[in-house]
Structure formats: structure tokens, C-alpha cells
Amino acid sequence: MNDLLFGFSIVFQPSNFLACFIGVIIGQVVGILPGLGPVGALSLLLPVTFYIDPTTAIIMLAGIYYGAQYGGTITSILLNIPGEATTVVTCIDGYQMAKQGRAGPALAIAAFGSFIAGTLGVFGLILISRPLSNFGLRFGAPEYFSLVFMGLMLSIYLASGSTLKALISAFLGLWVSCIGVEVLSSTPRFTFGSVTLMDGVGIVPICMGLFGIAEVLINMEQAVGKKVSLMKVGKLMPTLKDWRDSLGAILRGTGLGFFLGILPGGGAIMASFLSYSVEKRVSKHPEKFGKGAIEGVAGPESANNAGAQGNFIPLLNMGIPTNVVMALMLGALLIHGVRPGPFLMSQNPKLFWGIVASMYIGNVMLLIMNIPLIAIWVRILKIPYYILFPLILLFCVIGAYSINTNVTDVYLMILFGGLGYVARKAEFEPAPFVLAYVLGPLLEENFLMSLTESRGNLGIFFRSSISCTFLIVTFLLMIREVLPFLKKKGKYLLKSNLPI
């Protein structure tokens, strides 16, 4: 408890408080705007954080993350367009409520539910952090390697789309992380003689290219300029009955979201979908779902916010990012020379508890801002894309340039923009790539350290039950994916006598 109060004292410092506020506002706006998500926004703002203190930087970035959840909700309810992947489910009943003139209560319940989820989530985080950190202290290099590898594979497995292609994406990301000068031996790898590449590719050009520029390119496929019709907001406050109906959903959503947020993979996204199914299953009036049941909004919205909190736990306590956004946070921390992990709490309590406290404060800010200011947010939706996309591109270019005042980074970003577009068209997800890219050095470092310790004996990865467990889980996942394919291929090959 003392630690939390300490954290609050950090957050209330003017620069941190301002950072939280700005982050949350940017997050909201980003969540509302189409074609720009928290990943894109984080990528764009990553360079800006270079100039500020790491605690302040992460507070702002975190604010953007859960601010975006709120923003996405607004477009889901008012426009039936999900602002974020985590708010897709909110469209179902939220938009129906809006059509019935009940957009106000829907938005309000979403805000309150998220706030409650956020608050409970922070407490959950406090409870789990210490035991988890202690657990992490028992980890050696092999355990870390197995954990990170399992986390990466788990994220891929749980992601949407083709697992095989996501795997390829991920291993490509790992490969790209090898570009540059290898740390232990000072050997340049894959640099083709370029001085810039000796520093590696850099997370900023990659992210801005893959998520900023590629996104614009995809949107450019249709001519610029779409008209959307907006639902009116109407009366704001939910009725007492609304509250009674939603309370259970909110609590269930929170629990679900928090737990799923800790696991690698979709986290908040899966949590929202699962919460919707749970609410429908549990409800005494399942037929109301899809026609404006407020539980269908309250549950998922709480779940995605709790999920966002849960996401931070593996990152802060073990240094393992469980999705792309967390990977970016890790990237930001590493740039500032902070290594999250079991030692973070003791070595850098200012950062750790500052972030935790800021999550709570951020939720409060969002609640205060959302209730009266919804009309303003709705205005933002009216900004036409033809004004938006040049601004996004400008942001990207400035961001890329400002890392090293080097134009090569801009070219790299453009390259990744093009590649990202092609990848998207070929149905390769960019998220596993970025996650793997950030985890690459960690993975390799622990891999080599393990082998050094064991003098080349691969058995070291199986020496402890911890490491074994992770590896077995990973293996099982992979088998599940490959097995049906092999079975089919085997039968086909036998039947057709192909000369393969």
C-alpha cells in the first residue's frame, strides 16, 4: 500500500501529470480516428519520448494505450465502426442502443465500466506483482529463453489469421533483429557495408513504416473521401435499472479481462469477445443480445480495459511483452536504458510504482473527460481523411528523421511502409513481426548465454522444470498446428504419387 502512495506522489509531479493527461487525450483522439490505432500512435510518438525522462515517457505511452480503448468505444457505439479491435464487440449492442436513442447510457456505462475495471485492475496488479517478481528471480538464462520463446509462440498461435504465416512473420522479425553489429563478438551481420545498418534497423522506422505508412497506403486503395452518418447522443446518464443489469457484467468482464491480459496473445481483444459470449450465456434474457442489451456493452468494455492493465504485468515484472503494444513499450524502455524484469521493482521503484499509479489516475481522467466531453470527441470524427493522411505521413517522416537526424531512417521507414503494404496484401500480419523484432535480442542473448554455460549442450534448456514446462507447451502448440496439415499432405502424396 505504501508503494502505491509512493507511486501517486510520483504521478502528481507536474511533468508526469501532464504527460498522463496528454497521453490520455492523444489516446482518445487516436481511438476515435479511423486508420490510426494505438500501435500507430505509439510508433509516431516514440521518438518524442527520447527527450523526456523514462518514467514520464511510459506514463504518457500507457495513457495513449488505454485512452485509445475509450476512443474506440465512441465510434463503435455511434457509427457502428470499431475504432479498435478491442471495441468490435461493442458495436453489436452499442450501436443498437444508439439507434434506440440510448447512445448516452451506452457510452456512460462503457466509461464507468472501464473505470471500475481499471481500478480493480490496478489493485490486481499490485497484488500479483511481488510474488511474480520473486518467481522471476529464480530464472536463469535457459528459463528466460524458454519463457520468451513460449510467449512469442503463444502470441502467434492466439493471433487471428494463418498461424503458419504469422510464424513466418515472426521469424522474419527475429532475423531482422540480427541486422547490425553483434554485441558479444562485434561482428557485423547482414549490414552489406552500410554504416547506418551497423546500428541495426531501429524500431521506429519499422513501426512507423509497417503501421503508419502501410496503413495509409491501404486506405489509399479507395479514393479519399467517405461520408459517414452519425447517431445523435441524447440523454447521457444510465438508469438505475441499467446499473443493476450491468454490474455483474462489469465485474465478470474485469476478472476475465485481467486474467487474459496477463497471458500472451490477443489479451484485451480476446477478453472482449469472450466477455460478450459469457454475458450472453449467463443472462436471463439472451434474446436481448444483439438488440441493445446493455450487458453486451458493459462486459466487453470492462474486459478490454482490465485486459490493458493485465498486459502490463508480464512486461513490468518479467520483461516479457505479450503483444505488439507492450513490445513497443519495451522498445521505449530499452531506448531509455531501462530493463524491465524482476529487478525493476527494487531497482527502479520510481518507474514501476509511478506507472502503476498513473494507470489509475489515467482512468480517472478518462472518466472525467468522457462524461461531459463526448460532444467534442464526436466533432473529431468529422475530420476528413484527406486532411488526416498527409498529417500522419508528416508525423512519420519527422519521427523517423529525428531519431538520428539521419535521412536513411526515413528511407528505411518508407521501405517498411511498402513492405508492410505488400505483406498485408499477401495476408501476413505485421504484429508478430514487430513482437519478434523486439524480443529477438533477448532471445538470442539468453540462447547464447545458455549454450555458453552448458558448453554447447542443448540439454540445458531442459534442466529445470520451469524451462521444460515452457518448451513442452510450445512444442504441443506447434504440433497442433502442423499435425493436421501433415496428415492431409501424407494422404494426398500417397494417393497421387507426386515426385516430391
Place this chain on the structure above:
Amino acid sequence: MAQKDRLSGFFFLIFSGVTIYLAIRLPMGKMGKPGPGIFPLLLGVVIAFLALLLFLRTIQSKVEFGTEMIPTTKWRLVYLLGDLCLYAFLLRPLGFLISTWIFLMILKPIVKKRWIPILLGSLFVSVAFFLFFNYLLKVELPMGVFAK
């Protein structure tokens, strides 16, 4: 869909081949001291395996070598990328203000508005961004022709 996968699989097979070739030329180190080449080599092998799986998966479905193998070029996107490259090229020599202005104005065919608003709008945005980033956020932007 299958055509795309086949192409992708083929591409990555070649890619991993190149990767493995490059990785092998790196020092592998000894038993107790693994070298920088090991990790990339392993990655290359895995990518090759996965690419092969991807390619083989397409054999199941009937794939004709139709003309739709390469999708039609979307000129608007090429234009945009070209504009970006030009911007990057001009950034240092001409400085931020002018190159940004040019970059934005070149977008006119995509944005489809008239000359005067484009001219003024682009100028306004260039100056605004310059002031915001250079002075407020203290990000160093190239001065180009305005350098003393």
C-alpha cells in the same frame, strides 16, 4: 489466395536460402563459445522449413498460372511512395520548410482540391509543424537553404 501463398512461399524459400548462405559465412564459434552465426543460421533454416510448408500447402488446391499472379499496380500508391522518397531526398538540402511544402503540394491529385487552398494549406501546415517540432519539442529539423 492460393496463388499469393505460392508466390510468398517461393519468395521466402529463396530468401531463406540467401540468409543461410550469408549466415554460414559468419563465425560459428566453438562448443563452449557459440558465435554470431548460429542464431541467424537457425532462423534461416526455420524460415526455409516454414516457407516450404507454405508452398506445399498450395499444391492441394488447383492453381492455374493465371494472369492474376501479380495484382495490377495501383498507381496512386506508387505516386505516394514516390512523393515520400522525393521528400526524404529534398529534406536536407532544401530544409524542412520548403521540402514539406513541396511534399504536401504534390499530394494535390490525391486530395483533389483546388490550387489556392492547397498552396495555402500546405504552407500553413509546414510552418505550423516546423514551429511545433523545432521550437516546442526541440526536435532538430534541417534548415537547408535557410541555414546561416
